[in-house]
Each structure stands twice: as C-alpha cells, then as structure tokens.
Amino acid sequence: MSACHYINGDWVTGDGADLITVFDPSLGEPFAELQVASAAQVDQAVAAARQALPDWRNTRASERAVYLRGFAEQIELRRETLIALQMQNNGKPRHEAVVDVDDAVATFTYYADLAEGLADHQHRDVPLAVRGFSSRTRLEPVGVVGLIVPWNFPLVTSAWKLAPALAAGCTVVLKPSEITPLIEQTYGQIADALGLPAGVLNIIGGKAQTGAALSNHPGLDKLSFTGSNGVGSQVMNSAAAHCRPVTLELGGKSAIVVFDDCDLDQAVEWIVAGICWNAGQMCSATSRLLVQDHIADALMERLKAAFEKQRVGNPVTGEVDMGPLTSQAQWNKVADYFAIARAEGLHCLTGGDVLRDAGWFVCPTLYADVPLTSRLWTEEIFGPVLCVHRFDSEQEALALANDSRFGLVATVISADLQRAERVANALEVGHVWINSIQAVFVETSWGGIKGSGIGRELGPWGLSAYQSVKHVTRCLG
Incomplete structure (x- = not known):
C-alpha cells in the first residue's frame, strides 16, 4: 500500500x-x-x-x-x-x-x-x-x-x-x-x-x-x-x-420559482443547470420547480425536450453534459426513489430509471404535478430528479417554497425585477439567485438556515x- x-x-x-x-x-x-x-x-x-x-x-x-x-x-x-x-x-x-x-x-x-x-x-x-x-x-x-x-x-x-x-x-x-x-x-x-x-x-x-x-x-x-x-x-x-x-x-431541497412573464427558453437553461450540474449531486440542487400555472404546460414540454437532449456518458471518452453518479450507493439511492415514485403513482414525463449498460448512470428525470405529500417533493434525493408543482399567485409560490425543513438556496425567474427582489427577500434560505445559474463567488457567503x-x-x-x-x-x- x-x-x-x-x-x-x-x-x-x-x-x-x-x-x-x-x-x-x-x-x-x-x-x-x-x-x-x-x-x-x-x-x-x-x-x-x-x-x-x-x-x-x-x-x-x-x-x-x-x-x-x-x-x-x-x-x-x-x-x-x-x-x-x-x-x-x-x-x-x-x-x-x-x-x-x-x-x-x-x-x-x-x-x-x-x-x-x-x-x-x-x-x-x-x-x-x-x-x-x-x-x-x-x-x-x-x-x-x-x-x-x-x-x-x-x-x-x-x-x-x-x-x-x-x-x-x-x-x-x-x-x-x-x-x-x-x-x-x-x-x-x-x-x-x-x-x-x-x-x-x-x-x-x-x-x-x-x-x-x-x-x-x-x-x-x-x-x-x-x-x-x-x-x-x-x-x-x-x-x-x-x-x-x-x-x-x-442538505437542501431547494426551490426554483418561475413566474409567467419569463423567457421560457432562458428559464429552461437555468432550470436544467440547477438540477443536472454534477448529476444533481449538490446540496444546492433546485429540485423543486414551482411554476406559475399559465405557463406550466409549455415549460414542462420544453423541459422534457431539454432533459432528453442531455448527453449522458463517460466524460473520459467523449464530450458529455452529465456524467454518472459518483458511487454505487448513490446510484442505488436514486434507483430507490424511482421505485418510490412508481409506488406513489407520480406522473413521469421523462427518465425515471437507471441506465444499466456500464457504470452508475441515471436518466435526467422530470415528474409533473407532484403532490406536496410525496417523498420525492420533501426529501433530498441527490440526483438529477426534478419535481414540478404549479402555483397561481406570488403569495402561494412563497408559501410553497418556504414549506421545507431545509433552507439552503433558491432561484427566482421573472422579468419583473421588483417582484423578483421582493420574493428573494421573503425566501427563507441562505442564498438566492435571480435570473441566473447558480453562480457562486468566493466573496459571497455560503450556508443555510433551518435543517x-x-x-x-x-x-x-x-x-x-x-x-x-x-x-x-x-x-x-
């Protein structure tokens, strides 16, 4: 040795x-x-x-x-x-x-x-x-x-x-x-x-x-x-x-809040980055997507296409967008959550399974209209698994986003910057991004509240x- x-x-x-x-x-x-x-x-x-x-x-x-x-x-x-x-x-x-x-x-x-x-x-x-x-x-x-x-x-x-x-x-x-x-x-x-x-x-x-x-x-x-x-x-x-x-x-179970005045294609880019970076193995992964009802169907259609375009593979042998999960234990954990989703009867738009050819790969996964009681909505999965829930008003979005035992980060997407700032101020987390990927700068703080x-x-x-x-x-x- x-x-x-x-x-x-x-x-x-x-x-x-x-x-x-x-x-x-x-x-x-x-x-x-x-x-x-x-x-x-x-x-x-x-x-x-x-x-x-x-x-x-x-x-x-x-x-x-x-x-x-x-x-x-x-x-x-x-x-x-x-x-x-x-x-x-x-x-x-x-x-x-x-x-x-x-x-x-x-x-x-x-x-x-x-x-x-x-x-x-x-x-x-x-x-x-x-x-x-x-x-x-x-x-x-x-x-x-x-x-x-x-x-x-x-x-x-x-x-x-x-x-x-x-x-x-x-x-x-x-x-x-x-x-x-x-x-x-x-x-x-x-x-x-x-x-x-x-x-x-x-x-x-x-x-x-x-x-x-x-x-x-x-x-x-x-x-x-x-x-x-x-x-x-x-x-x-x-x-x-x-x-x-x-x-x-x-840990975290972070929310990304998308209002109906956003640019849908830009929103998709930020959402995908928030859940697929490092194969979703981030305490800051924005794994709860709250989307305003008026644009929910259109956004989920674009997200489904974006998830299915993700190039998943071995980064050593080719250019990929997402690599494997880092350990077999994590691969097994995510597979268990896929089984829980099936048992709960969740509506899977794409993904929902592991890839078994070689290595510890999973599909980027999108679940639509996930109940607030679902374990996938409340528990940290640590994988590329995104759960979607609709909201009507700003007040409802805030209530849903803050209804978590975690409080690490959140993202707000809106063309109305006054509203975005107002929502950011009211979110019970340690760091909020507005209309952005999860850009972390050494000059800013990192950490959360609650759990x-x-x-x-x-x-x-x-x-x-x-x-x-x-x-x-x-x-x-």
Whole structure:
C-alpha cells in the first residue's frame, strides 16, 4: 500500500484495519486501493496540529498569505492532473472539473488577500461610553480545527475550509471522503512543495470510523463538516459533548420559482443547470420547480425536450453534459426513489430509471404535478430528479417554497425585477439567485438556515468562522 496519509509533514501508510477502494463511476470499476488511518494515527495528526499551532498562529498574517498564494499557484500548475482525476473519480464532465479547479484557485487567492489585511483589523480601539477606560479588539485563531469534507465537490469544499483556516492562523486535520480520497492528497503534495511547516496541515483518510474518531477527538478546538444531515447530527452531538464550536453545511431541497412573464427558453437553461450540474449531486440542487400555472404546460414540454437532449456518458471518452453518479450507493439511492415514485403513482414525463449498460448512470428525470405529500417533493434525493408543482399567485409560490425543513438556496425567474427582489427577500434560505445559474463567488457567503446547517463559509464570514474575538480593556486612572 502506498503512503497516502499526511501527518506532521510526512507521508505515511495507513495502519487501520480496513481498506478504501477507489472507483471510476463511469465504469463501475476500481482503480486504486488505500489502507485507512487508524485511531492512533488520528491522535498523531491532532497532536501534530497542536504542536504546530503556537508558531503558526504567531506567524505574521502576511507570511501566511504567501503560503496561500503558493497553494493557488500550485493548484494551477496541477490543473490538468486535477481535471483528469475529477473526471475519473467523480465522473464530472470536463467543463465542470475546470470550474472546480478555477474555484479552488480563486478561494486561496481571495483568502491570501484577506490575510494580508488582517493586521489592519488588530488592536482596534472600541469607543466606550464610560470614561477612564480603554478597550481594544484582537482577532485570534480559534486553534486546531478538524475539517470533514464530502465527495461531491472534494477539491472545492476542501479549499473553502482549508484556505480561511490557514489564513486565520489555525492548524488543520483534514478528513476527505472515502469515495474521493485522492484529490485532497494534492494539498499535502503542495504543502511539501511550499515548505509549509510540519503539522500545520494534516490529511487522514478513512471511512465513518475515522470521521468519528476525528469529530470526537478532545484535542480539537473547532470542527467544520459538510455532508448529510444524519452525519451532521452526530457531528453536532460530538461538538456539544466538548462544548466547542461547529460549522455545518448540510442538505437542501431547494426551490426554483418561475413566474409567467419569463423567457421560457432562458428559464429552461437555468432550470436544467440547477438540477443536472454534477448529476444533481449538490446540496444546492433546485429540485423543486414551482411554476406559475399559465405557463406550466409549455415549460414542462420544453423541459422534457431539454432533459432528453442531455448527453449522458463517460466524460473520459467523449464530450458529455452529465456524467454518472459518483458511487454505487448513490446510484442505488436514486434507483430507490424511482421505485418510490412508481409506488406513489407520480406522473413521469421523462427518465425515471437507471441506465444499466456500464457504470452508475441515471436518466435526467422530470415528474409533473407532484403532490406536496410525496417523498420525492420533501426529501433530498441527490440526483438529477426534478419535481414540478404549479402555483397561481406570488403569495402561494412563497408559501410553497418556504414549506421545507431545509433552507439552503433558491432561484427566482421573472422579468419583473421588483417582484423578483421582493420574493428573494421573503425566501427563507441562505442564498438566492435571480435570473441566473447558480453562480457562486468566493466573496459571497455560503450556508443555510433551518435543517441546512449552522454558520457560513466563503467571504469574510468564512474567515471569521476560524477566528475568536478577544477584547483587552484597561483602566486609565
């Protein structure tokens, strides 16, 4: 077995009892095998991060910015390798893999910029109403942080957590998904290339037991997790047991609201992107389509044609619009929802089945006039499955969109910008797009409300998630 875990600046072979088999989802065949990290190696990684913390937190922020720019440059140098690996291990079409690389580069560059400005925010005087005292503010790193990331956007999600954590002066133990464990190894290779001090970044691979060992570890000062609500609940319980902060980016069942004054062809483009990008394996997938009754039939006719034109296939062997689902478990889950739809008697306009020739492919699927009681309407599927429901008025659309236990994102499509802004303001979510694809910018925040999580990533909010605030107050008399 190759050395695949990065602990205290060294590459080591896992000594856990289990193996990780890495698959090409387009073929359904394995192409790599890794030995998981043991609980003892998790201890070693946390101990290394703890030992490295004093020096790293006291390193000038401008010096940390140099390392962050180095990460951006090194990702760019590895561009083609990272694109190819995402196509092979995630099944991403090339154009999607390119976007992910660009996103990671932009993230490290942005937080390098923020790190360079951190000194300007230190020791700021706080105006006091009472005379005879002075008070100043310090922003300090929260400490040793555990980062647990998912398989759907491994390069990107790791960058969203790693860059602000390092910028703030935290040291890190990163646990990738066992489904896509190879991408994050790049960050360890970059740390070596840049001469990042040993212990500042540690990467441990494993399955659920490894994630549990990290999230329950008493040596952490904070945990940031992106993934399912079920695991997120366990992570939150472990944070509660240690009374430490946690950031959770969890599931979604997001709405896309289409009013009858829209350009139908343009609306179709945005709807398809919202559900078929990454084969629908997005917490932000707009999987509930609310369409105003007057245009519903015409829109669904166009959507049916657009879904059937989607080129589904192996991104390595040809140009495709949508690749496979990333794991067999996810393929089975989506197949189960197709069976539920048949049992519920849903009206399937197109798709509704898996493709069984090779790999873990499914058809882009469109269900019309889905009842609000359907499990497909209320539950996160994590696949290219779109459910449609009609509405009459703006008030009804808002009520339907907000009737969810999730609150991550939403999209509004309307030629009436005043109405679109009004609806956006009333939607109970963390991010709203108006007449747009799901364009995510590093300068804006990412995160949700309700069951979609706690806290925010990206923007200055992402940096503050890894900082603690200290006030120093002095008597002048």
